[in-house]
Ligand code: B12
């Protein structure tokens with residue numbers, strides 16, 4: 001295929017609740033394949049920690065660049081703002097292309113909000129053809145795996161494209177497109193540390209919106225992964241890496257080869273990964289520990305056995321206990337993720353989760369108090385499908401009431417929102433929780449938050465606890481007064497400023 005060069009702007013749209021310390025991998029991958037195909041690529045990550053950009057600023061950037069095509073990543077919580085952005089960008093005359101997890105689940109929706117077409121699933125192969133078709137250089141119906149408008153303006157699907165089986169054939173992400181100063185100081189060796197080494201996860205957790213890469217586990221060869229690690233080390237001085245795979249340790253032999261390469265290099269590189277409780281054992285943990293693995297992120301989700309069964313989690317509470325203890329035995333720290341508030345859970349069920357947290361606490365680095373800790377019914381998931389009618393969830397991401405990326409002000413204390421930006425998800429009240437469940441969720445949040453502070457010492461965590469109580473009390477008296485007092489406090493004392501792990505509002 002002869003490619004006609006185009007100017008392409010890739011955009012990760014603004015989010016009120018995301019703060020990136022490095023650029024999302026998806027648009028870097030797309031940048032790489034588009035450059036390889038001969039196009040000129042520009043990139044804007046609107047949530048870069050040191051250079052956050054509003055939709056209006058992105059429009060100005062596009063007016064300067066004058067791209068032929070603008071590609072935008074769609075994630076469910078940010079989709080409303082992305083649709084507003086698309087409407088604003090329409091005036092630039094560029095063709096608008098959607099992709100990413102939300103666009104994959106609901107590929108026609110973006111077409112109703114100003115986009116010209118949507119790429120479904122993995123973008124690398126499809127985007128190159130899609131750009132050609134949007135420029136009128138290739139028949140739209142010949143592009144597999146996308147939805148476009150036909151001459152009558154109706155959405156047309158062109159059928160599924162098969163997943164990429166040879167992941168080694170993909171180029172390295174186009175990390176040179178990123179301006180390092182958008183993410184931190186010039187000597188920031190953590191800027192390019194995310195690596196994906198596999199795609200797909202065979203489990204079928206009922207809340208998981210990760211269908212984009214499919215159920216089949218596909219992986220890069222150990223040589224390809226090691227090549228990227230050493231390249232990052234040479235180019236950017238990266239000495240600590242993080243694998244963002246869904247299920248990194250599905251194939252122990254492959255992990256063994258990566259570990260052997262890291263050990264052989266003798267460079268003392270350290271790394272972390274996300275993986276599944278049911279895919280590690282004593283032998284594997286010993287292997288990865290010797291090869292520099294310092295942290296594992298596990299999605300434990302619940303301490304309530306019935307919940308684990310109902311969400312089809314491929315582990316039991318006993319497996320969790322054993323794995324977290326084994327991980328600690330090998331000197332690897334664990335970050336553990338939980339999801340609170342499945343629709344059938346009452347305060348007693350949540351107390352079982354808290355009890356498991358207490359039990360695991362001595363072995364756990366952090367019970368990640370991230371925004372993901374309250375159940376969000378993402379479209380395309382089993383949870384969404386079975387609950388949509390009962391809880392009126394239809395298209396919640398398009399409404400003001402329930403889109404937690406547009407947090408309401410006033411319903412939670414300002415200090416709460418600074419330290420655990422969860423209030424917004426509770427306000428969305430997806431599952432109409434009774435007060436007892438809301439109170440228990442807050443109770444568990446305080447526990448998670450204070451656990452994260454334990455290394456700061458008794459005095460500091462007691463102070464934080466008192467501040468949380470004080471902020472709640474003051475908020476009940478006068479939200480304006482609480483906001484005023486805690487704005488001053490958080491601005492003047494470094495102790496109160498949220499850490500990097502905590503998202504911003
Ligand atoms: C690392 C990660 C993060 C990081 C970095 C964010 C990022 N976007 O990279 C952090 C921790 C910040 C994060 C945050 C969140 N994340 Co996250 N995250 C991931 C994770 C584990 C890996 C992402 C990744 O790097 N993938 C590898 C790259 C290569 O794939 P990709 O980004 O999907 O891009 C490919 C395609 O999507 C497509 N594509 C992407 N963009 C575009 C654009 C165009 C124009 C085209 C044509 C194609 C295209 O082509 C790319 C190459 O194949 C994924 C799980 C997964 N398996 O992907 C979840 C995932 C993306 N996250 C998810 C969620 C829900 C979140 C949160 C919303 C959590 C929450 N509960 O609030 C927050 C965002 C907060 C907010 N306000 O929006 C969901 C998204 C579901 C959805 N329907 O939107 C996923 C799929 C996890 C899951 N299994 O449910 N996340």
Ligand code: SF4
Nearest residue numbers: 201203204205208246
């Ligand atoms: S194990 Fe993780 S990635 Fe796999 S289906 Fe469950 S939540 Fe999704």
